Amino acid sequence: MPFIPHTEDDVKTMLHAIGVNSIEDLFDEIPQDLRINNLNPIAPGLTEMAMGRDMKARAERDAGLACFVGAGAYEHHIPAAVWQITGRGEFLTAYTPYQAEASQGTLQLLYEYQSMMANLMGLEVSNASLYDGASALAEAVLMAVRANTHAKEPRILIAGNLHPHYRQTIEALVRPQGIILETLPYNDTTGCLETSRPKIDNGDIAAVVIAQPNFFGGIEEVDGITDWAHQHLALVIAVVNPIAMALLKEPGAWGERGADIVCGEGQPLGIPLASGGPYFGFLCTKMEYVRQMPGRLIGRTVDQNGNPGFSLTLQAREQHIRRAKATSNICTNQGLAVTAATIYMSLLGASGLADVAKASHDHSSTLCKALTALPGMRLRFNSPCFHEFVIECPCTAKALIHTVLKDNILAGLDLSLMSPELDRCLLICVTETKTAQDINAYVQAIKRALQHLTSSLTVED
Amino acid sequence: MPFIPHTEDDVKTMLHAIGVNSIEDLFDEIPQDLRINNLNPIAPGLTEMAMGRDMKARAERDAGLACFVGAGAYEHHIPAAVWQITGRGEFLTAYTPYQAEASQGTLQLLYEYQSMMANLMGLEVSNASLYDGASALAEAVLMAVRANTHAKEPRILIAGNLHPHYRQTIEALVRPQGIILETLPYNDTTGCLETSRPKIDNGDIAAVVIAQPNFFGGIEEVDGITDWAHQHLALVIAVVNPIAMALLKEPGAWGERGADIVCGEGQPLGIPLASGGPYFGFLCTKMEYVRQMPGRLIGRTVDQNGNPGFSLTLQAREQHIRRAKATSNICTNQGLAVTAATIYMSLLGASGLADVAKASHDHSSTLCKALTALPGMRLRFNSPCFHEFVIECPCTAKALIHTVLKDNILAGLDLSLMSPELDRCLLICVTETKTAQDINAYVQAIKRALQHLTSSLTVED
Amino acid sequence: MLIFEISAKGRKNHLQAPRLAPEAKDIPAHLLRRTPPIFPEVSELQVVRHYTQLSRKNFSIDTQFYPLGSCTMKYNPRGVHQLASLEGFLQHHPLTPISHSQGYLQSAYELQEILSHITGLSAVSLTPMAGAQGEFAGVAMIRAYHLSRGDTARTEFLVPDAAHGTNPATAVMCGFRIKEIPTDKHGDVDLNALRAAVGPHTAGIMLTNPSTLGVFERHISEIAKTIHDVGGLLYYDGANLNAILGKCRPGDMGFDVMHINLHKTFATPHGGGGPGSGPVAANERLKPFLPIPTVGYDGDHYYWLTEKDCPQSIGRLSAFMGNAGIILRANIYARLLGHEGLCRVSEYATLNANYLMARLQQAGFTLAFADRRASHEFIITFKKEAKTMGISAKDIAKRLLDYGVHAPTTYFPLLVPECFLIEPTETESKEELDNFINILMTILKEAKESPELVKQAPHTLPVRRLDDLKAARELDLTWHKSKKPEEA
Amino acid sequence: MLIFEISAKGRKNHLQAPRLAPEAKDIPAHLLRRTPPIFPEVSELQVVRHYTQLSRKNFSIDTQFYPLGSCTMKYNPRGVHQLASLEGFLQHHPLTPISHSQGYLQSAYELQEILSHITGLSAVSLTPMAGAQGEFAGVAMIRAYHLSRGDTARTEFLVPDAAHGTNPATAVMCGFRIKEIPTDKHGDVDLNALRAAVGPHTAGIMLTNPSTLGVFERHISEIAKTIHDVGGLLYYDGANLNAILGKCRPGDMGFDVMHINLHKTFATPHGGGGPGSGPVAANERLKPFLPIPTVGYDGDHYYWLTEKDCPQSIGRLSAFMGNAGIILRANIYARLLGHEGLCRVSEYATLNANYLMARLQQAGFTLAFADRRASHEFIITFKKEAKTMGISAKDIAKRLLDYGVHAPTTYFPLLVPECFLIEPTETESKEELDNFINILMTILKEAKESPELVKQAPHTLPVRRLDDLKAARELDLTWHKSKKPEEA
Ligand SMILES: Cc1ncc(COP(=O)(O)O)c(C=O)c1O
Numbered sequence A, B: 001m002p003f004i005p006h007t008e009d010d011v012k013t014m015l016h017a018i019g020v021n022s023i024e025d026l027f028d029e030i031p032q033d034l035r036i037n038n039l040n041p042i043a044p045g046l047t048e049m050a051m052g053r054d055m056k057a058r059a060e061r062d063a064g065l066a067c068f069v070g071a072g073a074y075e076h077h078i079p080a081a082v083w084q085i086t087g088r089g090e091f092l093t094a095y096t097p098y099q100a101e102a103s104q105g106t107l108q109l110l111y112e113y114q115s116m117m118a119n120l121m122g123l124e125v126s127n128a129s130l131y132d133g134a135s136a137l138a139e140a141v142l143m144a145v146r147a148n149t150h151a152k153e154p155r156i157l158i159a160g161n162l163h164p165h166y167r168q169t170i171e172a173l174v175r176p177q178g179i180i181l182e183t184l185p186y187n188d189t190t191g192c193l194e195t196s197r198p199k200i201d202n203g204d205i206a207a208v209v210i211a212q213p214n215f216f217g218g219i220e221e222v223d224g225i226t227d228w229a230h231q232h233l234a235l236v237i238a239v240v241n242p243i244a245m246a247l248l249k250e251p252g253a254w255g256e257r258g259a260d261i262v263c264g265e266g267q268p269l270g271i272p273l274a275s276g277g278p279y280f281g282f283l284c285t286k287m288e289y290v291r292q293m294p295g296r297l298i299g300r301t302v303d304q305n306g307n308p309g310f311s312l313t314l315q316a317r318e319q320h321i322r323r324a325k326a327t328s329n330i331c332t333n334q335g336l337a338v339t340a341a342t343i344y345m346s347l348l349g350a351s352g353l354a355d356v357a358k359a360s361h362d363h364s365s366t367l368c369k370a371l372t373a374l375p376g377m378r379l380r381f382n383s384p385c386f387h388e389f390v391i392e393c394p395c396t397a398k399a400l401i402h403t404v405l406k407d408n409i410l411a412g413l414d415l416s417l418m419s420p421e422l423d424r425c426l427l428i429c430v431t432e433t434k435t436a437q438d439i440n441a442y443v444q445a446i447k448r449a450l451q452h453l454t455s456s457l458t459v460e461d
Numbered sequence C, D: 001m002l003i004f005e006i007s008a009k010g011r012k013n014h015l016q017a018p019r020l021a022p023e024a025k026d027i028p029a030h031l032l033r034r035t036p037p038i039f040p041e042v043s044e045l046q047v048v049r050h051y052t053q054l055s056r057k058n059f060s061i062d063t064q065f066y067p068l069g070s071c072t073m074k075y076n077p078r079g080v081h082q083l084a085s086l087e088g089f090l091q092h093h094p095l096t097p098i099s100h101s102q103g104y105l106q107s108a109y110e111l112q113e114i115l116s117h118i119t120g121l122s123a124v125s126l127t128p129m130a131g132a133q134g135e136f137a138g139v140a141m142i143r144a145y146h147l148s149r150g151d152t153a154r155t156e157f158l159v160p161d162a163a164h165g166t167n168p169a170t171a172v173m174c175g176f177r178i179k180e181i182p183t184d185k186h187g188d189v190d191l192n193a194l195r196a197a198v199g200p201h202t203a204g205i206m207l208t209n210p211s212t213l214g215v216f217e218r219h220i221s222e223i224a225k226t227i228h229d230v231g232g233l234l235y236y237d238g239a240n241l242n243a244i245l246g247k248c249r250p251g252d253m254g255f256d257v258m259h260i261n262l263h264k265t266f267a268t269p270h271g272g273g274g275p276g277s278g279p280v281a282a283n284e285r286l287k288p289f290l291p292i293p294t295v296g297y298d299g300d301h302y303y304w305l306t307e308k309d310c311p312q313s314i315g316r317l318s319a320f321m322g323n324a325g326i327i328l329r330a331n332i333y334a335r336l337l338g339h340e341g342l343c344r345v346s347e348y349a350t351l352n353a354n355y356l357m358a359r360l361q362q363a364g365f366t367l368a369f370a371d372r373r374a375s376h377e378f379i380i381t382f383k384k385e386a387k388t389m390g391i392s393a394k395d396i397a398k399r400l401l402d403y404g405v406h407a408p409t410t411y412f413p414l415l416v417p418e419c420f421l422i423e424p425t426e427t428e429s430k431e432e433l434d435n436f437i438n439i440l441m442t443i444l445k446e447a448k449e450s451p452e453l454v455k456q457a458p459h460t461l462p463v464r465r466l467d468d469l470k471a472a473r474e475l476d477l478t479w480h481k482s483k484k485p486e487e488a
């Protein structure tokens, strides 16, 4: 029996020890009218070999595109060591480290992760992960509402150039608690937040959410916004790309006092694209807010011999201790992805991470220049960008994407996802994984596509 | 520096401790006229990312054929657990277990391997591996010459239907020691060894080499040959496919007294095809010949507390102790492949292994029947076969193979490799990995190819 | 030794970083980072050795029996892991057009169907990223349902006292007040208390069945009727689904919505604390409120259903579609087992639990609910031992570690004092269970004969018992350069 | 516990075996197996847990410093392993037509070229499966060369007394008699003895340089001349190539043929005893005799060269083309490093060895060749300690294990009593070397203060010191059902 080790003799002996005649007898407390006897609508099982054939065919069906989409999930080179070590049974098949003495491997690793991540963000504390970037932001919003004792109302100002899926996720996750979400508009020319900010009184706003870079890849003038928020007693929540933080100013250094909560998507740190997950959300903050943090925290302590060791700490914030009064309902988080990210950061080091950021930036600048040299293609926003930028096309983005798909190139994201009036805009990402040849192939494919699309009447356009 | 951890400071400190000024100084004992200063003809290094692109392209270039070739290397389903466990650093990056106390993992595994392999062959002892099937056979021949004290001359009778590469390998490896190799002919109708055997006197022959199944997939009448050899005081060396041994009579049970030495290619037991290696050779024998065995042996013993443990034993047979008088020069063997095979055998169990053998046999019978139903295609030999058979085609095998390659089918092996007069013969293998659809696709492709090749004048034919 | 403590300035793995990394001259200087983060500077070998060594300090299913109640620590098939890790899947961007996503979409769709059959509910969304997020989705759907009918008075959620901590925490996140319902002495919900608690404010109830007490809630139909009668809805916490696969279905019991922990019932690895996946299944009534995206199928192609298709959806719970790789794994696991294999799961999980329970009772251990069948798990209590010998459940748990067995869940559920919640799962052999029984008996003997051995346990692990109080009082959550190496 | 001892009759992993397995009715009954082999009957989880646990009883590079002299235990890059394990490579049948083998053939061809540059020899065959088979190939080539010239009198091979055991064993396999050449007190070959030994019977000499004594043979040119002058040829044992990459080349030293251990110099994993790969390189004179197959290139396609193309070849050494997967790994490793990286290998391997040697000497350890530079390895001897304290090299080796460090090679080469041959390799950090020095110093202190601690070592490993005599006397080489479980 697949994955079940019992022999017929075992079953007999065990039933005898229990004192029943059949396995069926063990279900006798289930009321008869609720019983079913099979799951026949589900297909019969397959052998591992047959499944292998089937899944390989599926994987191939989805493979083969040169990916120039980012939009929250980024293709980076993942050193082989990362997952070969992460995949070791002792990491892969352990539970949450409740028995600290039997989980020092995971616990120490998480402590090292917390140290690196906090450092990367320029803040004092990091938790041990949340689900993903979008849900981490929702948790950050809830945390800010709890932490900001000056706010009169649970009102949050959210950058208008935030990833639309992040915005939707916050809506879904925080609305039930009566939190009010408002938008901080962005400038249509720069793509960055307006420099003229809304008039607010102290305590009107619990927190301001800023994305760096923003959804368009644009780099925000974060110092000014941070100081403005702090002046009005609002907390600053930064949503950042962790690779970008090797190059751009870290949130802890924004403005006079630094961002208060930093969160984002950890995927760029060694996690494969994998259709969208598992990734992990990170969340860092200042020590003063640590008791409002959601998620697990690992602390260094000593054992009864005085030797150093690690364990889950401040569990009184968590659901399994505090139940209805917990800082979040999160229980299982994204431990294994964090394991990979920790190994990734260790392998790359600070300078390697900066190299990844710089090379990505350089490659995207190269493509951007080449594209804007094509007739009818222009840069939609004029702010400096990090490894992602928006091109306005002479046709719909959708038509262009579908045309170059035939060349096995995924040209970018159709920004009508963000708003209907951006339907000619293509959000394009280039990381260190793309070679000069890849970039050239992209430009040539777009050139051919533009000729085709602009010379003929196309259905989509 | 790739894979070198030294910082500039480290180098300074270390040179100082040594008392030299530069690393270059450490090479001062090499005579100046022998020095070179670079390896510039070799290309500059690549990053792991760039190498990944390059090697993936190469791997893809070689991929995508449905493989119906066996001929000494067989495609079987390899359970995922096999290499995920085998690939653990502690197995992968350990050396030969010279320090037994620090290598109990590998040692116990090898002891378990020896137990399973000896049992599979029906013999008492197995070594811990040799390089591959062909070189294992050469070692078996040398061992037989040492072990057979009755033989007047080091003369070996070798089945004429042995894999031609095995025959070549023996020639290369044993000829320098003056061993005489002669051929035991096979019958042109059955493909199996002639039932009328050469007249020999006792002691004329040191050993007889029998392949089961033979190179054509045919199943030999092993009992008669074994008894005949033993009657003439020759040892019997069996070269067998280990998967076949789950179905066919094990060599230890051949004839009255069983084969004396059994060897062969371990690859079918969980090792990927991988362009031909690494595989591993196995070699089993009766206890009376154990001191003539080549290769490593692991024994179970006790430690100083009386607890069981494992260590290399009978090392006095080996080159590192016995030097010029060793039973072989082998040192590094194929440990990791044996690790995989041990896990494979444990996962499959005896009944699973028999299922693999039976399914392979069944699938190959199916294809054989379908092919011989096609006009002009006939079975070349009429003996029962195990998972491999020879079809005589109405055209050259070469032409047929190249035609169906266009359908991404590798149809079989062109037997002109074996001898020029078999140039219309195709050696075809089908294992459990091929589905009914695969077999049907094969038949259809051959049908089309035959129509094409026999209707038109082809260059090759 | 921390990875930071084997760091040396200037060490770098050049092959892992891109070669050409020109400075970003077009970004204004004031937006650039000034001081690099303090990361370890270590060689690839150092990284591999450090984390390989660390991994060896963990207990895991691959190395130990791990009967952690409520967690379903069963074998995570290696074949599943391998196939979900195929390059084609790993390199697939979540925003790829559906024309180039059919392989993944088909797998997701199939899993939706499988979960629907298993739960007896009509529609499934796979997007929640763990059980707790599934709970959020379900309770938020109940909230949305009431609001959609203008029914704004329903501000209370009922939760049995035996419930997992995520249940009350979730209901609060969804804006509800909690009413706790007590358990009767047989481990069932106290029906009188329940009847007394319901009313026009009742939005719904969260329930696990079998409950976290390891017993099947026999009055489930009555409970359902009680709640439905006052206009409330029922949420099923699917953490214990492993116990009933193919035996009964939450939909038939009267539940309106539920989550499934793929990382429990569907054998996806726990990864030292995740990732998991908590798909949510709903009946026709709640289906319109399912979180997006879900996957549709027109007989020809698979496609995404999003806000446009599902205007009443509670919305999006993550940037993309949840833990896609876990969804893939659950699909492969379920299709490997097939319908017969899935039914066997609950049978043998239940057999193992009842066998362990019977044998432990015979050996003198105290069952929390001796008159009940075990489901896939059961509870023993060391209340007696705590009183007579001063040995706590925690002591015994730590001593188990010394014997190379992971401890069961301790101190949960909270209402049984000094408890072990023991879940052996179906993938453990009788030999392993017998070994566990013998170890427990040995420890009990030790507790009598040399109690300090047990109270001071563990003795053989990388660390002795840890000072959790110090950890919380003198928070040390990140490494700083200034800390001395000896401290680590 | 042996895997057989957790076996239970009738247990089976149904998903791993094919579903449809009809009996083979067309095979005569007397050719069929009657009783199945005794294999363990264990579940997939049991297999995974058993072998995962076993693996944890090994020392390995990934977990420990492993300064095993002559073995070059350097870091085996994970990227290399990953790329050599791509499906396209793994599923490629060795007899695939070259049209569908260009990826592999190109990689093999490139490696031939790289090895040719590194060795200073003109042609390479990759087929030998380990160093010893490379030795066989090379010596057999020398034999074939002499015979091809009708020179049948050359029946003797010279081998220094410091040589690795495979050298004399190989020469004997090739049908030669051995003449052992002594070493002088500086570790060089005794030139006078050499001159006295050569003559018309001399077929050739096998030499390692740097030798297994860890020193560079300074008179190599003279040795070469001496051998060549009498018509003999020189074989280079390439086990120590890591020491001289980019510094000097065997071809320039006068060697005619040699092997390269890819599993040493080219960082392919040792796998607990293999697989390795021992390509053989030859100068123009011996090139025609190289074993087949090799890979050719016509500027457009890569193709096999076999017996038809190389009529003088010594022939085939394996069924296909040797350890193809290891060849692939070596190609990837070499191309990752590139020419600069390859030169750095010998530099830092030598730096590490000389640093260790200098520091150990300062710490009071006795060097075997104190007046010499270390190559990539060096020898210390515990002759003094053995005499004064009764502590052997073996004792110290076993005690090192207790400190989590693998022991250096002991008792080889045979001519230095109580020796350690220490090879740190270039991939170990200074910190790791310093740690090793400290441990050795601690052990020396222990040897003085509590000698039993050292003599009884190891204390912390899965087993105590093993009884090798019993193992050899009461041979127990396979498990039998009759053996009692307690015995295991
Ligand atoms: C009964 C019960 N409910 C809910 C959960 C929460 O599930 P998750 O950890 O996947 O969020 C758990 C997990 O331990 C559980 O046991």
Ligand SMILES: Cc1ncc(COP(=O)(O)O)c(C=O)c1O
Pocket (backbone or CB within 6 Å): B330, B331, B332, D070, D071, D130, D131, D132, D133, D164, D166, D167, D208, D212, D237, D239, D240, D261, D276, D277, D278
């Ligand atoms: C000096 C020397 N020569 C030859 C060999 C034999 O090489 P292999 O083990 O690859 O057969 C070794 C291996 O240890 C060696 O150290």
